[in-house]
Amino acid sequence: MKLGIFGGGQLARMIALEGYKLGLEINIYDKNENACAKDLAKNFFNYDFLDEEKVDEFFALNDIVTYEFENIDPDFLKKHEAKIPQGVMALELLQDRFVEKNFINSLDGIKCVSFCLANENIVETPFILKTRRFGYDGKGQLLVTDKNTDIEKFKNENYIIEKYLENITEYSIVIARTRSGEMYNYEPLKNVHKKGILKTSTFEKYLDEDIKSKMIEKAKLIAEKLNYIGVLCVEFFVSNGEVYVNEVAPRVHNSGHITIEGANISQFMLHVHAIVDLPIPKISSYSKYYMVNVLGHDMKKMELMQKDKKFARCHFHNYGKNSYDTNRKVGHITFKDSDDLIFNILNNIKGAI
Ligand code: ADP
Ligand code: MG
Numbered sequence: 001m002k003l004g005i006f007g008g009g010q011l012a013r014m015i016a017l018e019g020y021k022l023g024l025e026i027n028i029y030d031k032n033e034n035a036c037a038k039d040l041a042k043n044f045f046n047y048d049f050l051d052e053e054k055v056d057e058f059f060a061l062n063d064i065v066t067y068e069f070e071n072i073d074p075d076f077l078k079k080h081e082a083k084i085p086q087g088v089m090a091l092e093l094l095q096d097r098f099v100e101k102n103f104i105n106s107l108d109g110i111k112c113v114s115f116c117l118a119n120e121n122i123v124e125t126p127f128i129l130k131t132r133r134f135g136y137d138g139k140g141q142l143l144v145t146d147k148n149t150d151i152e153k154f155k156n157e158n159y160i161i162e163k164y165l166e167n168i169t170e171y172s173i174v175i176a177r178t179r180s181g182e183m184y185n186y187e188p189l190k191n192v193h194k195k196g197i198l199k200t201s202t203f204e205k206y207l208d209e210d211i212k213s214k215m216i217e218k219a220k221l222i223a224e225k226l227n228y229i230g231v232l233c234v235e236f237f238v239s240n241g242e243v244y245v246n247e248v249a250p251r252v253h254n255s256g257h258i259t260i261e262g263a264n265i266s267q268f269m270l271h272v273h274a275i276v277d278l279p280i281p282k283i284s285s286y287s288k289y290y291m292v293n294v295l296g297h298d299m300k301k302m303e304l305m306q307k308d309k310k311f312a313r314c315h316f317h318n319y320g321k322n323s324y325d326t327n328r329k330v331g332h333i334t335f336k337d338s339d340d341l342i343f344n345i346l347n348n349i350k351g352a353i
């Protein structure tokens with residue numbers, strides 16, 4: 001069977017690695033000629049995502065196509081929807097924050113933090129200005145704490161304003177939905193961000209049962225309403241016992257990288273099983289597991305740590321990117337939680353402190 005992947009970044013790379021274990025042929029489409037998953041593709045399509053002829057060719061070549069990012073024109077993919085298990089609806093509803101948050105709020109029992117279009121400006125400080133499209137890793141966001149801040153140039157329909165919640169705890173639920181509508185989720189992950197970029201994820205050990213079941217229920221409802229097939233991730237904010245949905249990623253997710261070693265099936269293998277319709281085992285994860293992201297400016301440190309016996313228990317992941325730019329995700333480390341190891345790793349990986 002031939003699996004095509006739209007987007008050739010680290011998520012595609014990790015999907016491809018699992019796909020090979022199942023004997024799939026992997027083909028990748030990315031406009032970036034240096035995409036880090038390129039070398040894993042039998043056929044690498046290096047064209048613009050709006051090159052209709054090449055996209056048609058890519059769909060003709062593959063039995064199934066998955067996407068690893070959400071900024072693809074949905075209208076353009078509609079005619080190929082039969083080959084896209086994740087569907088086109090997820091792209092239509094989730095690639096624009098304003099549309100996404102309205103969709104989430106329309107679901108029974110689910111809410112987002114209060115927001116409005118930036119030109120309405122009815123949210124009081126502190127608030128965050130966010131671009132509606134193309135934001136990731138905190139890019140395109142501005143925290144406004146002083147009501148006299150001049151935000152005139154952002155007061156248009158391309159931005160939203162969202163109430164800033166102090167002292168939040170962040171969680172994510174990584175969940176798979178199969179063709180027959182069954183759902184499989186991992187334990188909630190507790191995520192810590194620094195400057196909008198995910199820093200660490202760990203399976204939450206002490207989570208209140210009520211909050212946990214609320215998050216799982218909401219993730220299931222979202223996957224079902226999107227008629228979604230594959231792995232999806234819902235990011236949550238918890239503040240004063242209230243559960244808010246932050247955003248939904250219709251794909252495998254950075255927090256889920258912990259599952260490569262920290263669970264009986266990785267989120268990438270789970271995704272492939274769901275989209276090619278293979279049976280899925282009951283999911284179990286190891287408690288006391290940890291994942292730390294490595295950003296470009298820390299890559300040299302990670303390479304040194306890899307050679308250090310002290311860190312031999314760690315699993316080091318290098319995405320093979322062609323540049324190690326500051327704040328760019330270039331790898332991650334997973335390990336069984338132990339206080340001295342966490343302390344040592346966080347002390348070494350500056351981006352993680
Ligand atoms: P991205 O698409 O870049 O991940 P998010 O909206 O998830 O954008 O924001 C990135 C991070 O910024 C969040 O994980 C959280 O740490 C912080 N953040 C975003 N919105 C809020 C908010 N309303 N209140 C508090 N923190 C926020
Ligand atoms: Mg986010």
